[in-house]
Amino acid sequence: MDEYIDVVDRNGNPIGVSELKSVIHQKGLYHHTAHLWLYTKKGEILLSQRSAKKAICPLMWDVSVAGHIDAGETAKQAVLRETSEEISLKLSKTDLKKIGVFECFQSYDNGIQDNEFHNTFIAELNVSVSELVPQEEEVEALKLVTLHQFQTLIDTIGNNNNHFVPSNKSYYEFVLQEIQNSFHLSKS
Numbered sequence: 287m288d289e290y291i292d293v294v295d296r297n298g299n300p301i302g303v304s305e306l307k308s309v310i311h312q313k314g315l316y317h318h319t320a321h322l323w324l325y326t327k328k329g330e331i332l333l334s335q336r337s338a339k340k341a342i343c344p345l346m347w348d349v350s351v352a353g354h355i356d357a358g359e360t361a362k363q364a365v366l367r368e369t370s371e372e373i374s375l376k377l378s379k380t381d382l383k384k385i386g387v388f389e390c391f392q393s394y395d396n397g398i399q400d401n402e403f404h405n406t407f408i409a410e411l412n413v414s415v416s417e418l419v420p421q422e423e424e425v426e427a428l429k430l431v432t433l434h435q436f437q438t439l440i441d442t443i444g445n446n447n448n449h450f451v452p453s454n455k456s457y458y459e460f461v462l463q464e465i466q467n468s469f470h471l472s473k474s
Contacts, residue, residue, distance in 0.1 A: 290357040291317045298387060298403045304357035314399030317354065320364035321404045322382070324350040324375075324411040325465045330430040332411055334372070337426050345426060347439075347450060350411075352404075353424075361405035373428065374419035375411075382407045385464040388457050404457070408465055436462055 290304045294316045310317050324332040332350040353368035355361055362379050369375050388404045415428055431439065440458045443450050450458060 289354065291354050292357050293317060294403065307354055311398045311400060314393070314401050316401045316403070318361065318387075319352060319354050319402045319404050320361050320368060321349045321406040322351040322365045322369055323406070323408045323461050323465060325408065325468070326411050326430065329433050331433065331436050331462075331465060332415065333429050333431055334420075335426040335428070337422065337424050339423055347429075355405070362407075365405070365407050372421045372424045374421075375413065377409060381409045383409065383468065385461070388460075390454065390457070406461065408461070408468060410468075433462065433466060 288306050288308050291307050291310055292300055293303045293305050293310065294300050296316060298316070298318065305313075305315060309315070326332075333347045334350050334352075335347050336344055338344050351365065351369045351372050353364060353372070355364040356367075359367075361384070362382060365382065366377055366379065369377055384405070384407050386406055388406060389402075390404055391401045393399045415430055418428055420426070420428055436458075439450060440455060440462065443455050443458075
């Protein structure tokens with residue numbers, strides 16, 4: 287789907303212009319995305335395998351839910367919409383904890399210039415993975431990994447059967463730390 291997305295400047299500030307996602311990726315315009323990392327009370331993180339149909343990093347394992355923030359939409363609205371669309375999970379704004387906004391500026395061999403600001407949230411997953419319904423165009427598969435397994439995947443980026451996008455190592459490390467902090471806080 288080629289939706290309209292708000293264009294931002296190099297610092298992530300809106301410039302008052304919206305453009306089609308295809309044009310944004312063709313021209314390398316800066317824009318915002320929403321990421322949600324889901325974790326369980328048992329200390330597991332939900333990973334989503336990108337669909338084989340994706341233009342960027344097909345079949346790589348990544349964030350639980352991710353998507354572009356549509357024109358006029360807030361990051362929270364986008365993450366709630368994407369979560370419902372991609373894995374059929376309904377959450378509310380109060381379920382979300384924002385952990386930061388992260389720059390991810392990359393160019394790909396297929397000509398896509400992806401200059402994103404990841405508005406990143408974490409939330410507890412309160413349903414079984416078997417209840418989640420992956421959206422075929424976006425998600426190939428879902429799985430839970432332990433916090434230890436997640437750390438091992440980070441430590442072996444580049445040698446782990448396409449688990450993570452290699453350029454995002456420090457991002458994954460930060461996410462893991464925030465989930466560990468939330469997990470420990472909820473146990474105390």
